[in-house]
Amino acid sequence: MPGIAYLNAPEESINTLITLIDKENQEHDYIFVINRFDKYWDERLRLALLEKAKDPTLKPKCVGQLLKELLKQGLTEARDFAKSLISFALPSAENEREKVLIAARVLVENSDPCSWSFI
Numbered sequence: 001m002p003g004i005a006y007l008n009a010p011e012e013s014i015n016t017l018i019t020l021i022d023k024e025n026q027e028h029d030y031i032f033v034i035n036r037f038d039k040y041w042d043e044r045l046r047l048a049l050l051e052k053a054k055d056p057t058l059k060p061k062c063v064g065q066l067l068k069e070l071l072k073q074g075l076t077e078a079r080d081f082a083k084s085l086i087s088f089a090l091p092s093a094e095n096e097r098e099k100v101l102i103a104a105r106v107l108v109e110n111s112d113p114c115s116w117s118f119i
Contacts, residue, residue: 006040014048021052025062034069046075054081060095064102071110082107 006013020033037045052058053066063085070078085103 006037006045010042010044014045017045018048018052021062021066022057025058029059029061031062031065034065041073046070046073047077050075050077050081053078060098060102063099064106067103067106068110071106079107 005016017033017037021031024031024033034049049066050070053063053070058066067078067082071082082103085099086107087100090097090100
């Protein structure tokens, strides 16, 4: 149960979570472990996951998944990061192009209407 571990050792729990995210990103292109922390979102966890979302080794779908969760948590910096991924000329690299499209979709689906005009 991650809750008790997180409450007693938040830094170690976050480090373990980041390691598991890396493993799931590599093996599955999806982050399953994130759902286990639903009840324990605090500022420390949100900021750690925002930094992880910025990791260039994360696959686009995993970035989108983290952004979606962070936007649900109301993290303004996540909206700003998602906006920073969106470029008006789509990148030619498939991985980067997919990140742009996923970031735009996540913003539309999980942000307040003020972000829509940007997209």
